[in-house]
Amino acid sequence: MKKNQTIPELIWQFFCSVKLAVYTLVLLAATSIVGTIILQNGTPQQYLREYGAAVYNVIKVFNIDDMYRAWWFLALLVILCINIVVCSIERLSTTWKIIFPEKIKFNPDRFRKQKNLESFTVNKEALSLYNDYESFLSKTIGKVIKEETGTGIVIYSETGRWTRMGVYVVHLSIILLLIGALIGSLFGFKARLNLDEGATSDTAFIAKKREPVNIGFSIRCNDFNVKFYDTGAPEEFKSNLTIIENGKESFTKDILVNHPLRYKGINIFQSSYGSGQPDSVVLDIIRQSDKSVTSQTIKIGEEIQLPDAQGLFELQGFLPNYDFRGNNLGEAFIGKITLKDAKEIQIAIPIKFPTFDKMRKGTFAFVVKDFEQKYYTGLQITKDPGVWYVYSGFILMIIGCWITFFMSHQSFFIEIEKAGENSSKISISGTTNRNNQGMKLKIKRIVTKLKDI
């Protein structure tokens, strides 16, 4: 290290090292593993049960329960960012002159020393060879520069000088990605909205914090449909939504999984569905003594007479997940029987378990015969003004990688020397900033072509 460096110079040096980039990448890779093993965004109870109080304290201190947003992980990303910018500026300021030279110069001695140098002799005179080779190079490579030496002629041609920019394009793309992600996390949101068929709402709930967020317009779910395969797995689900602005219907559109609705910067995705509350149900009321069945349609909240004037039954409601002694029995109707002697009995009628109510051993057993399945649609509602930065970053990254990996700055050199009466010695070599092996092969190919001329 040089003496008498100021602190800003030291900081600059710290950030312009490739070593730092490698260490930061190693740390990012290693720490990223943690978040795939330890549950993210769980409840305190989940962590306490899994790891105990002592480890949970460590998890809390380092935000490991939400580590990809933890200060230390973001700090690593910021270091990487500064590192990329500083490195690129530092290197670009020296390579800029190479990429945009005032005048292209070349040093014949450098080419004469190349390992890929190939030589052969031709029984032709130097000047006529020069004309052939000049047109060959200008056709296959690019503009040709000629220089006379004492003993003959050297010609030079190059291609792809601009491809030295490729790596800076990749670095720029990473910065764009991170800027886009930052904009998204500052000014965007990711929220959920469950809408029953027929319901309207203009408020969604932020996924993690359950905070309400106003969308700016109202969404009404007119209809929800789910199609199943023979196997019972869902094939497709679809919501018919109407957008309502200032009390007026704007438009109506179907959304499906993978086919969202985008409107005024808000994206509305079909993400899930569930059973909504049905209006009514057809119940079979079975007299247990002789198994005789009475079917009756009942609305929720309605009260009916039991057969034989045994009492009253009130259908109180619908539960999407009925819990029976810790077991989830799924969708169930719940109701209350009031017997003649004013004794009240709470009952549940799970849809999937038709014999459930029989086990109560009452006078009557209730079974769901039919009901109109109502759904709610689970919408994911997001706003991400940073997404276009991210997408530009994606495109630049692919282009930049392509340039960096598959294109290179290549220079070719041919020397024509007089070897004797009507014979010339030809030497060919080339340089490249990448893929020397490929250059070696290319030189060999050029040699065979030149021999054919």
Add this chain to the structure above:
Amino acid sequence: MNSSLALSLATFIYGLASVFYIGSFAFKKQILAKPGFIVLIIGFLSNTAGIILRWIESHQLGYGYAPFSNMYESLVFFSWAIAILYIFVELKYKENIIGMFATPLIFLAIAYASLSPDISSKISPLIPALKSNWLIAHVITCFLGYAGFALAFGFSIIYFIKPKNPDAASIFAKLPSWDLIDELTYQMVVFGFLFLTIGIITGAVWANSAWGTYWSWDPKETWSLITWFVYAIFLHLRMMRGWHGKNLAWVSIIGFMAVMFTYFGVNFLLSGLHSYG
């Protein structure tokens, strides 16, 4: 002819190709590698036929999807991708002995698909989230990337088998020089890196059109990013710090371990959006 017959044949033929290549090395008979290449091509054709037939069969069953949608299909395609990439490498570099480091990988992937009891070869309908053209782009690019890394891994192994300057009579003399291995490994990593990058990007764009977020730190996403970091480190070490030889080969091997964990470990050990394949 149906897809499972074609793919069983491909498995067997790939196995045979490995035997030829390994035999050509073990018995120092270069002449065995030539039929090995032809057998490999036949296996590749059978593999291709199997994928196309499966595509047709899924349409006949009424599900109609591109066969890149579950663990079985991805393994079959993984074999296919390594095979086509290796065929290209052998034709371009005119080195056939390195086939002994590629064909076993091709064979293992498809044999695992066929033989493992955990992997079902049933054609089953797609869940709604997978019905997207991005699926095809995402899977093809990711597996071309994985194939590049698999070959880079295979070639890196040579560093640990072959001494730098072996005796001319030694069994290792026929293996390519360190310079060439270095070149081959680098080219494969570069190929893999480009396609992994495109694979992650197509996955992100797809996620954004299906779930509304391009990145959600799902374990598969995170592990693919970890893999990307490792190979980014590889490229910087080679291009900027001049690493070569065994040291760099270690990075390539670690990278491939990350690929394997992204591919299998995440599916079998961790849960997330990709648990279906």
